[in-house]
Amino acid sequence: MRxxxxxxxxxxxxxPFCEENDLYEAFYADFYDKIMEGIFYDLDLYKAQAAxxxxxxxxxxxxxxxxxxxxxxxxxxITGVDLSGDMLNILDGKLRGKSSRIRQRVEVLNSDMRTFRTDKRFNLAILPVTSICLLENNEDVVTMLNNVYEHLCDRGRFVFDIRVFDNPQTAAGQANMMGYTWETGNKKVFVMMQECFYTLEAKAVVNFYGEIAEGDKTARKLGCTIKRLITEEDVEAAVKETRFSIAKTKVIRLSPDETMKFYILEK
Structure with missing residues (x-):
């Protein structure tokens, strides 16, 4: 942890009573699900590609x-792949509340994006919310790209996004602190979270701390997630080592300080 x-x-x-978790496990899996609820800046783009x-x-x-x-x-x-069993458990709970027709459209694999295997072949693959940055180096990115390539139909596409900065040097340092509070039954929950950009190391470090009060007891959760700051040059270098071609790119500016660049690769 950093x-x-x-x-x-x-x-x-x-x-006392303080445990460490990653952002995608245990208590913080539920927290991540809560803060991502209603964020669909990319949904229409994926639907357009599927069309x-x-x-x-x-x-x-x-x-x-x-x-x-x-x-x-x-x-x-949809076939969903994720390394976190805790996140997939939340997804399973959501699907149980849906009709059987919707549930039958979804299959999940608790596996690594670099090494998962299935006999299915897909028209479209997606890797949302800059999750490619969870891969530690370009060798891992190339391994993942090659694995996706093998699971696509001919002319299939793979779409993912990275975060781009107008000026990486000015992005260095700590972003604004964010705080969240909510109540669940008898529990009162507080979480604070902050991201720090280490541009010289090409890393973004997210720290978070939460307290869950229930009666006279308080549980504490401290955690850290590290993402690599993948550049456009990194992506293009990785793609060149595969059989993919870059069909097009698209930029979505979420705010004056946050821009997402989507890569649409084609088999």
Whole structure:
């Protein structure tokens, strides 16, 4: 785990009843699902690509189903792959509340995006919300790309996004602190989260700390997730080592400080 600022100070306190989690496991899997609810900046783009390629979709890093569920509701067949069993458990709970027709459109694999295997072949593969940045180096990216390539139909497409900065040097340092509070039954929950960009190391480190109060007991959750800051040059170099071609790119500016660049690769 790598902590900075107030999170490092909390870590050094060695507080009682404090455990460490990744952003995609245990308590923080539910937290991540909560903060991502209703974020669909990319959904229409994936639907547009599926309209071109076909309705059988492979979703890598599907998590708790932010896109899986609405795509299945829209009539697409989805195979979701994720390394986190906790995230997939949340997705399973969501699917149980849907009709059997929608549930039958979804299959999930608890596996690594670099090494998963299935006999299915897909018209479209997607890797949302900059999840490609979870891969530590370009060798892992190439391995993942080659694995996806083998699971696509001829002329199938693979779409993923990265975060791009107008000026990487000015992006260095800590982003604004974010705080969240909510109540679940008898539990009162508080979480604070902050991201720090280490541009010289090409890494983004997200720290988070939460407290769950229930009666006179308080559980504490400290955690960290590290993402690689993949550049456009990194992507293009990785693609050149595969049989994919870059069909097109698309940029979506979410805010003055946050821009997503989508790569649409074709087999």
């Amino acid at each position: 902590y900075f600022g107030i999170f490092q100070q909390i870590s050094e306190l060695k507080l 071109v390629t076909g309705r059988n979709i492979l979703e890598l890093a599907c998590g708790s189903g932010r896109l899986t569920v609405p795509l299945a509701e829209a009539g697409y067949s």
